[in-house]
Amino acid sequence: MHLPVQPTVAPMLAKRVDDIPSGDTWIFEPKWDGFRTIVFRDGDDLMLQSRDQKPLDRYFPELFEPLKAQLPSRCVLDGEIVIAASKGLDFDALQLRIHPAASRIKMLSQEIPASIVFFDLLALDDQDMTGEPFERRRTELESLLKKAKAPIHMTPATRDVATARDWFQRFEGAGLDGVMAKSLDGIYAPNKRTMLKVKHERDCDCVVAGFRWHKDAENEAIGSLLLGLYDTSGALQHVGVCASFTQKKRRELVDFLAPYRRDALKNHPWRSWAEAEGDNQRMPGGQSRWSQGKDLSWEPLRPELVVEVAYEHMQGTRFRHMAQFRRWRTDKPPEDCTYEQLEVVAPHELASIFATGR
Structure with a gap:
């Protein structure tokens, strides 16, 4: 050219x-x-x-x-x-x-x-x-x-x-x-x-059901929290991650999350994902062609913590982009973290948008 x-x-x-x-x-x-x-x-x-x-x-x-x-x-x-x-x-x-x-x-x-x-x-x-x-x-x-x-x-x-x-x-x-x-x-x-x-940007309360170690500080700093919401059948669905932490906060989270790691896998809703290598489901630690060889292994937590996060919009049943940490919700039980809290946006026909451009 x-x-x-x-x-x-x-x-x-x-x-x-x-x-x-x-x-x-x-x-x-x-x-x-x-x-x-x-x-x-x-x-x-x-x-x-x-x-x-x-x-x-x-x-x-x-x-x-x-x-x-x-x-x-x-x-x-x-x-x-x-x-x-x-x-x-x-x-x-x-x-x-x-x-x-x-x-x-x-x-x-x-x-x-x-x-x-x-x-x-x-x-x-x-x-x-x-x-x-x-x-x-x-x-x-x-x-x-x-x-x-x-x-x-x-x-x-x-x-x-x-x-x-x-x-x-x-x-x-x-x-x-x-x-x-x-x-x-x-x-x-x-x-x-x-x-x-x-x-x-909207707010949402999610269950924290797992985490990933920081890529440069395994066992020393938290990289991201794995978030879940309960669907109408009562199943906890993985909806995305939250990773907006300072380096100081990442290290503090190691001690904060430690109690929730004990016996976490025993009755964990994502236990089958943790145990099944090559599972075709969209699981928290799964490798895909998008991961480009990154280590996406994860550590389970007892699903007892609730966090308020900011998100932009949903893509199907998941957050389209990474969510942002707002605060811990110690006043809210995990079972209240459902899809029903999400704002439903009325669909708008794309044809009218495309036509406006000419």
């Missing part, structure tokens, strides 16, 4: 803020929950690059022909690959696409095809656009994609704070996890947190 912006490029990043900023110097967009992707095209050469600057080409073959048909012959665009189900984005289905078997990728690309949503322009023809203000990049992108058809989309955008606040509430039901704020005159700064993101 011979482009003014050559692969690979570290994507521009965002820093988290508590609220949508006010004023007339921002462009707001929904925050998509998919695989960040930079697309490079130089004639017949096309490359899909991931956030960590690795190729995504083989995993999404169904996007190649639409991209070649609809993008300019020489360009670099920033966006997000998503899979849109009937009621929202399906991140679980998206993860299934990262598979070593080409036959399975081909099958999934036909059964659950992906889409790509663009939100920035890095290069066009012989022009490097990264030094141009975002307002101009956005205008140029709108011109390029004004006739785009599925699976190619352009993200909606607004300068109205009230509209952005409305999106923050309504679009969550479609699987989007917040709102982005981009400065009108901001340049494209690779690997710099120059954008702002506002994400949802």
